[in-house]
Amino acid sequence: MADFLEEFLKQYGGDVSKQLSSTLGIKQETALEMIPVVAPMILGGLKRQMEQHGGSDEQARADRVNHILNKYGRASVLDHVGQEFQAKAGIRKPDPRLGGLLGDSGVQAADAMSSRFNIDKGTAMKIIVMLAPLILGALSQKRDTGGVGQKGIAALIDQDGDDQILDDVAGMLFQRLMGSDSRSRKDTGVLGSLLGQIMQPRCPQCGSSVEKGMKFCPECGRRL
Numbered sequence: 387m388a389d390f391l392e393e394f395l396k397q398y399g400g401d402v403s404k405q406l407s408s409t410l411g412i413k414q415e416t417a418l419e420m421i422p423v424v425a426p427m428i429l430g431g432l433k434r435q436m437e438q439h440g441g442s443d444e445q446a447r448a449d450r451v452n453h454i455l456n457k458y459g460r461a462s463v464l465d466h467v468g469q470e471f472q473a474k475a476g477i478r479k480p481d482p483r484l485g486g487l488l489g490d491s492g493v494q495a496a497d498a499m500s501s502r503f504n505i506d507k508g509t510a511m512k513i514i515v516m517l518a519p520l521i522l523g524a525l526s527q528k529r530d531t532g533g534v535g536q537k538g539i540a541a542l543i544d545q546d547g548d549d550q551i552l553d554d555v556a557g558m559l560f561q562r563l564m565g566s567d568s569r570s571r572k573d574t575g576v577l578g579s580l581l582g583q584i585m586q587p588r589c590p591q592c593g594s595s596v597e598k599g600m601k602f603c604p605e606c607g608r609r610l
């Protein structure tokens with residue numbers, strides 16, 4: 387997850403967080419923190435879809451991901467983030483379940499984001515609905531123009547995705563942020579790196595990770 391997420395943040399984090407901030411009137415720093423919350427859920431949801439519809443058949447797993455990306459992941463949205471957000475922000479009843487991709491975990495995630503980021507629940511739901519097509523679009527782009535191909539995307543999701551996130555959204559994403567370290571298994575492996583991603587300070591301009599105490603972003607030079 388670290389790799390795809392890091393790549394996404396570097397490439398689109400600045401633009402996406404700026405647009406999200408201006409569309410919804412939230413701070414850009416907050417918007418930037420939300421990407422590493424929503425993206426792993428999407429990857430986890432795709433992985434679960436692969437398990438449920440593809441089983442252990444490599445081709446069937448790749449087919450399932452393709453089906454979802456073809457339906458919901460247009461790479462072109464990445465060139466029109468502002469327009470995409472404007473359209474989605476107007477939706478009366480956003481569906482954080484994303485059809486069946488996140489299921490009820492999407493609702494729990496909206497709850498958790500609402501309390502973690504101090505935003506109302508409707509806004510949290512919208513954010514999930516707004517960010518999802520961009521993440522799916524970035525996966526489509528990687529598949530089609532990044533030379534990764536169908537099976538490559540399935541392999542990426544296998545490696546970077548963790549569908550257990552969907553079973554314990556609040557626990558996985560927020561327990562450590564709330565100051566409890568009691569479930570130490572969360573500190574290892576994929577989940578450990580996920581938590582590291584969420585807590586990593588980032589440049590509000592370009593999304594690159596920065597160290598505490600840095601005065602300027604090493605990537606884009608913005609004052610921090």
Ligand SMILES: [Zn+2]
Nearest residue numbers: 589592603606
């Ligand atoms: Zn920067």
